[in-house]
Amino acid sequence: MTVSAAPRPHIDLQNAVVRFAGDSGDGMQLTGTEFTREAALYGNDLATFPDYPAEIRAPAGTTAGVSGYQIQFAAHEVYSAGDQPDTLVAMNPAALKVHLPDLKRGGLLILNEATFKQSDLDRAGWKTNPLTDGTLENYQVIKVDFEHLVGKAVEGAGVSAKDASRCKNFYALGLVFWIYSRDIEREEQAIRERFKKSPPLAEANVRAFKAGYNYGETIEALDAPYSIQPARLKPGKYRNVTGNSALALGLIAAAQKAGLRLFYGSYPITPASDILHELSKYRRFQLTTFQAEDEIAAISAAIGASFAGALGITGSSGPGIALKTEAMGLALMTELPLVIINVQRGGPSTGLPTKTEQSDLFQAVYGRNGECPIPVLAARSPADCFETAYEACRIAIDCRTPVIVLSDGSLANGSEPWLLPDVNSLPKIEPDFATDPAGFMPYKRDEKLARPWAIPGTPGLEHRIGGLEKDALTGNISYDAHNHEKMVRTRAEKVRRIADRLDPTEPFFDPEGEVLVIGWGGTYGSITQAVIEARQGGLKVGHVHLRHVFPLPNDLTDVATRYRTVLVPELNMGQLRLHIRGQLGLESVGLNKIQGKPFHVAEIRSTIESLARRKHLPAEQEIA
Amino acid sequence: MSAPLVKLTKKDFVSDQEVRWCPGCADFAILAGVQKLMPELGIAREKTVFISGIGCASRFPYYMNTYGFHGIHGRAPAIATGLKMANPDLTVWVVTGDGDGLSIGGNHLIHALRRNVDLKILLFDNRIYGLTKGQASPTSELGKKTKSSPFGTVDRPFNPLTLALGAGATFVARTTANDMPHMSSVLKRAAAHKGAAFVEIWQNCVVFNDGAFDEWSEKDVRDERLLKLEHGKPLMYGKSKDKGLRIGGGFTLEMGAADGAVVHDESRDNLSLALALAALEPPWPQVMGVLRAVDLPTVDQLAREQEREAEKATRGPATLEALLQSGDTWDVTAGAGDA
Numbered sequence A: 001m002t003v004s005a006a007p008r009p010h011i012d013l014q015n016a017v018v019r020f021a022g023d024s025g026d027g028m029q030l031t032g033t034e035f036t037r038e039a040a041l042y043g044n045d046l047a048t049f050p051d052y053p054a055e056i057r058a059p060a061g062t063t064a065g066v067s068g069y070q071i072q073f074a075a076h077e078v079y080s081a082g083d084q085p086d087t088l089v090a091m092n093p094a095a096l097k098v099h100l101p102d103l104k105r106g107g108l109l110i111l112n113e114a115t116f117k118q119s120d121l122d123r124a125g126w127k128t129n130p131l132t133d134g135t136l137e138n139y140q141v142i143k144v145d146f147e148h149l150v151g152k153a154v155e156g157a158g159v160s161a162k163d164a165s166r167c168k169n170f171y172a173l174g175l176v177f178w179i180y181s182r183d184i185e186r187e188e189q190a191i192r193e194r195f196k197k198s199p200p201l202a203e204a205n206v207r208a209f210k211a212g213y214n215y216g217e218t219i220e221a222l223d224a225p226y227s228i229q230p231a232r233l234k235p236g237k238y239r240n241v242t243g244n245s246a247l248a249l250g251l252i253a254a255a256q257k258a259g260l261r262l263f264y265g266s267y268p269i270t271p272a273s274d275i276l277h278e279l280s281k282y283r284r285f286q287l288t289t290f291q292a293e294d295e296i297a298a299i300s301a302a303i304g305a306s307f308a309g310a311l312g313i314t315g316s317s318g319p320g321i322a323l324k325t326e327a328m329g330l331a332l333m334t335e336l337p338l339v340i341i342n343v344q345r346g347g348p349s350t351g352l353p354t355k356t357e358q359s360d361l362f363q364a365v366y367g368r369n370g371e372c373p374i375p376v377l378a379a380r381s382p383a384d385c386f387e388t389a390y391e392a393c394r395i396a397i398d399c400r401t402p403v404i405v406l407s408d409g410s411l412a413n414g415s416e417p418w419l420l421p422d423v424n425s426l427p428k429i430e431p432d433f434a435t436d437p438a439g440f441m442p443y444k445r446d447e448k449l450a451r452p453w454a455i456p457g458t459p460g461l462e463h464r465i466g467g468l469e470k471d472a473l474t475g476n477i478s479y480d481a482h483n484h485e486k487m488v489r490t491r492a493e494k495v496r497r498i499a500d501r502l503d504p505t506e507p508f509f510d511p512e513g514e515v516l517v518i519g520w521g522g523t524y525g526s527i528t529q530a531v532i533e534a535r536q537g538g539l540k541v542g543h544v545h546l547r548h549v550f551p552l553p554n555d556l557t558d559v560a561t562r563y564r565t566v567l568v569p570e571l572n573m574g575q576l577r578l579h580i581r582g583q584l585g586l587e588s589v590g591l592n593k594i595q596g597k598p599f600h601v602a603e604i605r606s607t608i609e610s611l612a613r614r615k616h617l618p619a620e621q622e623i624a
Numbered sequence B: 001m002s003a004p005l006v007k008l009t010k011k012d013f014v015s016d017q018e019v020r021w022c023p024g025c026a027d028f029a030i031l032a033g034v035q036k037l038m039p040e041l042g043i044a045r046e047k048t049v050f051i052s053g054i055g056c057a058s059r060f061p062y063y064m065n066t067y068g069f070h071g072i073h074g075r076a077p078a079i080a081t082g083l084k085m086a087n088p089d090l091t092v093w094v095v096t097g098d099g100d101g102l103s104i105g106g107n108h109l110i111h112a113l114r115r116n117v118d119l120k121i122l123l124f125d126n127r128i129y130g131l132t133k134g135q136a137s138p139t140s141e142l143g144k145k146t147k148s149s150p151f152g153t154v155d156r157p158f159n160p161l162t163l164a165l166g167a168g169a170t171f172v173a174r175t176t177a178n179d180m181p182h183m184s185s186v187l188k189r190a191a192a193h194k195g196a197a198f199v200e201i202w203q204n205c206v207v208f209n210d211g212a213f214d215e216w217s218e219k220d221v222r223d224e225r226l227l228k229l230e231h232g233k234p235l236m237y238g239k240s241k242d243k244g245l246r247i248g249g250g251f252t253l254e255m256g257a258a259d260g261a262v263v264h265d266e267s268r269d270n271l272s273l274a275l276a277l278a279a280l281e282p283p284w285p286q287v288m289g290v291l292r293a294v295d296l297p298t299v300d301q302l303a304r305e306q307e308r309e310a311e312k313a314t315r316g317p318a319t320l321e322a323l324l325q326s327g328d329t330w331d332v333t334a335g336a337g338d339a
């Protein structure tokens, strides 16, 4: 059923930010994902930011249990999920309490009226009722009695009252679809597909969804619904992808291109588990997934797999990486390919498991016993996780070394449209196994200083490796003083030479000017948008976003000298800032936020602006 | 291409590395026993891998002229699991000790056993830490005085056999390094087992715990104090095999005459008898030999089967290109959105 014969006029917008928020049991992540898929298929550019609590079901109705999903979608390119929502859906008073402060003044607020009883208000910590005490007077409020309306909509669909009430989220989705003039037919199919195992549930959810849509029309929720045209993205085939999925696909692509079995050893941990889930689906790609007994076994098994000639990979988050540390040293000593993925979260210790942070840079670069240099790559966006993972595998195989990939919680769960790469143009990866016994020495090196990869099963190449220091050629145990120094320096030089093979650093935007923003990891989107806006204000600003955190690009200092100031925004206390000072002697000003949340664009933009004006530079800039 | 059939000898399995154990250490006997066994198995050198952790025993791979991996403390079963799952064609041995395998690496050991990874796990038990110079280990007897326990240990030891049985090991055996024929036969059985084979080897540390097993395994007492298990034979011991173990009331074992002794069956599904035998303490005889040997699918097999089935079912994308394009995709053509 389509809605009305005479379409209403639309108000064309360039972009919008929508946030769905409710109890963790309200299905807000699903609602957000559904809205995102439709926006992607429609052709908008977009970025998302799911934000959910660590508890699976925190006490219902409390602020601790609020789960949110934000999307920015636009008719132009989008770099971040947006600072402030234009539209907020709050399914209970707790969600309103948590998210109202972020809503734009004058923004649209959709509320679940039935949940504003005194007990609900008490649980959420409202002293007076925000519906009546004037709290909401600066917003456009749409109050919906979801319980009642959804109940009526799904009557006769053959579902229990409990299941009926769980269709609320699709009702809300329908309403937001109307507000932004989205295609309901495609979504209806998607709902039927999702619930195909239970036709009554499918029917109920479709009815709720459509009723929500019609409700917008009927009550004339707005004078006219909004519309946001498709973005002018680069031509090609796209799909919407989360960072964890893209990362998993990057690993598979690398193993396939190298002609190797992929072995993924992992132990469940938030927010990295989805990589294991994703990889576990693809048994047809010579892919072994191993859910280990612990983090140490996960990496140890991956090392064993690499010794056998597979591409060994392990993934975790900060606390798990800490446990893997000793084995990372073993991989370095045995000079086997290995990729270690750290989907960072708020630390230290258990910290903030579901929140994002960039505080494991030191751990990655400096966190092991002995001289233990391991290349560190960082992904900058959900789609970029693919390329970063691919490159990490390539380096690991080329150089016979462990390589660390840093992602983070916001990249892992966030999504964006991904221009699918041409499989044939992905860079070659050659495992180049040793097979010739003539002159074989386990630690004889090539020009990259990589040693031979001689795998069990190869006649005549039987040899022993291990964590003890080895002779520079034979690989036999050696306690010789000079041999040790030689080996330590050689391992360091092997990693250092990776920087010699990097492309020259080309800053985005102005090649010289007042401020160079150096970032790494998941801050890419907010920095890019902030630089765009600062330049619109007339400033000359460049942006370098480091994929290679270690070794750093050789020319970074030269690039930096073309700007008056270097700003390093990070979701930590200034780890990259200290790293580039230590490695390159490069001084910079830090902008540091440690709240388990991404930067707002405005925070970075105003810092760029104030730095451009300042004569004397502070070491760290307070968030404005 | 198969290699020409060259008959290998023990010497082919001896590496060029100088063996660095203390003179008189029982590790030498185990090394000799394993090197002697290798040619008998008929498995190519290059298909054989020895993996170890840390400790005196863990130097073992360096002395074997096969592929070898000297890992980190306790992690050998995990490294070996990855290796075996990545290439099930390899024959993989794990060499560990009582500290390496039962303390720091206890978790990996029990999980390798419960998963039934096709590994031969040799646990050299000397009831002490050797390489770190004489601290109590998880098999040191209660009250043992060591450098780290000058007043005697206050923690009860593990019994490696009951631990392995409890972890669901499909092959569990015990032998002693000072009885070469017995050790050889047990090692051979372990090698032939398809699945996780766990062998506890009593190994005398001459430096830090000399004589740890004398009260059972010295030549003059062993017949009376050790019960050698033989599949299908009654549980008998004593110089003239005149004593036996029978099942008493309430699921207990009873000592008695050889007549009426219960017949040993390695392949029993039910663990109770194996556990009862494994747990015997003096004055009972200690069991030697194969306690349990049952056939169950190995994890490496099962994982490969899933791959073959996925292939057969042709479900899901089959090429990398199809994989990347799976899910909801859309095309953007030049000029789209300009309208």
Ligand code: SF4
Pocket (backbone or CB within 6 Å): B020, B021, B022, B024, B025, B026, B027, B056, B126, B130, B131, B204, B205, B206, B207, B208
């Ligand atoms: S310390 Fe003990 S176990 Fe280690 S090599 Fe010496 S005798 Fe053998």
